[in-house]
Amino acid sequence: MATLNSKLVRDLINEKERALLILETEIATLKALIDPTLVKGATTASVAIKRRLPRSELKKTVLDILAASASLGISTAALIDKAKILGFNFERASVSSTLSRLKSDGVVQFDGNRYRLIEHEPAAIGWMANVHPLPASKG
Numbered sequence: 001m002a003t004l005n006s007k008l009v010r011d012l013i014n015e016k017e018r019a020l021l022i023l024e025t026e027i028a029t030l031k032a033l034i035d036p037t038l039v040k041g042a043t044t045a046s047v048a049i050k051r052r053l054p055r056s057e058l059k060k061t062v063l064d065i066l067a068a069s070a071s072l073g074i075s076t077a078a079l080i081d082k083a084k085i086l087g088f089n090f091e092r093a094s095v096s097s098t099l100s101r102l103k104s105d106g107v108v109q110f111d112g113n114r115y116r117l118i119e120h121e122p123a124a125i126g127w128m129a130n131v132h133p134l135p136a137s138k139g
Contacts, residue, residue, distance in 0.1 A: 018060070025087030061088060062098050066108060066117050073114030 065082050083090050099115055102108040108115050
């Protein structure tokens with residue numbers, strides 16, 4: 001039982017650290033937009049902080065952005081733009097692949113223009129009992 005609780009606590013700590021990193025990056029980006037001298041080593045050309053994420057982090061970030069867009073949904077291009085504001089540099093092919101995988105896993109819906117989480121689909125009642133919000137990748 002102790003190992004299960006320890007794992008849950010470690011997972012929670014990792015999730016909180018990731019959220020903190022996103023907030024710190026967003027704050028630094030906004031400060032650099034106001035005055036590049038406020039951020040150590042920042043210039044107007046380096047405002048867009050670029051870093052590469054592991055696939056699992058890309059998936060979590062995409063799901064976070066989708067959750068923030070709620071029932072309105074979001075296009076691939078808008079999702080990439082939002083990620084840039086948060087300090088991530090996603091390649092369109094990686095985002096498209098992740099969205100396609102999430103669609104085939106039954107986590108998101110695509111209406112021809114925008115993606116939205118199934119739980120935020122206007123006619124949906126919520127998650128189906130057998131669908132986990134972060135299903136394992138196929139591959």
